[in-house]
Amino acid sequence: MTTNVQIHTGNILNLPELKLQTADKEFSESIRITLEEKYGKDSEKIEDEIAKLSSSNILEINRGSPFATVSADDIKNSRTSVKIFVKSCEPEHLKQAIDYIFKYLEIETVDTVILAYTDSRIKEKSQEELLLELNTLWTVLETLVDDKKISRIGLSDLHEDTFIQFYSTAKVKPSMIQINLSSCCVVPPVLQEFAKSNVIQLITHSDPIDILYQTPVLSKTKNVSLLWAGKYQTHVVCRGVLVSKGYIVCTQVEAE
Numbered sequence: 621m622t623t624n625v626q627i628h629t630g631n632i633l634n635l636p637e638l639k640l641q642t643a644d645k646e647f648s649e650s651i652r653i654t655l656e657e658k659y660g661k662d663s664e665k666i667e668d669e670i671a672k673l674s675s676s677n678i679l680e681i682n683r684g685s686p687f688a689t690v691s692a693d694d695i696k697n698s699r700t701s702v703k704i705f706v707k708s709c710e711p712e713h714l715k716q717a718i719d720y721i722f723k724y725l726e727i728e729t730v731d732t733v734i735l736a737y738t739d740s741r742i743k744e745k746s747q748e749e750l751l752l753e754l755n756t757l758w759t760v761l762e763t764l765v766d767d768k769k770i771s772r773i774g775l776s777d778l779h780e781d782t783f784i785q786f787y788s789t790a791k792v793k794p795s796m797i798q799i800n801l802s803s804c805c806v807v808p809p810v811l812q813e814f815a816k817s818n819v820i821q822l823i824t825h826s827d828p829i830d831i832l833y834q835t836p837v838l839s840k841t842k843n844v845s846l847l848w849a850g851k852y853q854t855h856v857v858c859r860g861v862l863v864s865k866g867y868i869v870c871t872q873v874e875a876e
Contacts, residue, residue, distance in 0.1 A: 625838055626678055628868050629867045630682070632867070633862070647849075667838075694856045698864075700725060705827075706735070706848045714761075718760070729770070731772065733773050734775065738830075738831065758786075762790075780808045800827065831846075844873050847870045850868040
C-alpha cells in the first residue's frame, strides 16, 4: 500500500537558523524543522499517523501559514512566483503540484511558474524523447496561461540546443530560462544571443539539482520517495521586498 505525505514548511523567512544556509541546505533543513516541530525527532510518531491512513488519504504536515507575519496590505499588493520540480513526465503529478500550491497559498493566480524536470535519466535520453516528455508537461502550463491562472512560464536547466528547439515548437513560448551556476559558470553565448533576440529572461539559480532525491526521514521501515516539490516566493510589487518564501513537497510512502 502507498500513501502520500505532503509537507508545507510555511514562511521560512521566519526561521533565523536558515538565513545563512546555502540553497541545498535550506531545502533539507526547512523540511527537517517542519517535521521536528510537529513530531520531535521520533519518526515512529509519523509512522503511526501514516499507518492510520487508507491508500486514498493524504497526510498533511503543515508548519503554518505561508503569509505569517505579512500584513494584509502587503499580501494584497504582492506577486508570487513558483518553481515546480517534477521527475515524472506524467501530467497528473504536475497538475497535483499546481493544485496544492494554489490551495495552500490561497491564491487564484500566480505571476510566474518555472518548470524543473529532474528525471535522473535525463542525460540518457535523446533530444527527441526529452522534447516529447517536456511537451507533455508544458501543455499543462499552457492551459493555465490560457485560463489566465498563470502570467508567465519558463524552464530550468535545459541544454541550450534543447531549449532552442523546444522554444520553436511551443504554443506558449517560455519567457525565461533558469541556469544553475554550479553546473554552468558562464551562460553559453548561443543561449545569450537567442535570449536577447527573443526577449527571454535569463536567470541564474542555486537550487540543488538533486532536490527530489533528498528524501525526508518519514519512516525507518518503509520506502519513501519525493514525487514533486514546489518552491514559492512572494514579493511586494511596489517595494520589491521578499515577504514570504517556502516549500511544499509531496512524498510517497510505500510498504516494503
